[in-house]
Amino acid sequence: WLFAIGLTLSTSGFILLGGLGQRYATIAFGALLIAIYTMLGTSLYEHWYQQPMYLLAGAVWYNVLTLIGHLLFPVRPLQDNLARCYEQLARYLELKSR
Known part of the structure; x- marks a missing residue:
């Protein structure tokens, strides 16, 4: 309970x-x-704490890789958002010109 x-x-x-x-x-x-x-998955491993530790290690590994990506390419999210903005603006202007 x-x-x-x-x-x-x-x-x-x-x-x-x-x-x-x-x-x-x-x-x-x-x-x-x-x-x-x-x-x-508690019954899949010999000890009850093994699977949570593996899942936690995987989450930490993913966060480390993401952090490295942000450190190597700090303006990448900004560039992606700006490109998306310009694509939407182009679509809007194209529809407006019809």
């Missing part, structure tokens, strides 16, 4: 956290996904 109460409270908290913005929603979704995978 204690696990069910904890899962219900954490799920509610993560859903409310997702209401703060897209970044928090992504973090909340990832946390819920890791919780579900951990819950479903």
Whole structure:
């Protein structure tokens, strides 16, 4: 029962956290996904803590790679957003010229 109460409270908290913005929603979704995978895979490993540690190590590895990408290409997200903006502006001007 204690696990069910904890899962219900954490799920509610993560859903409310997702209401703060897209970044928090992504973090909340990832946390819920890791919780579900951990819950479903407890019998697959010899020790109960192995799978959560592997999932956590994978998440840390992904964050390290993302951080390296941001350090090597700091303006890449800005360039992507600017390119998307110009594409939408071109589409708007093309439709307006008809």
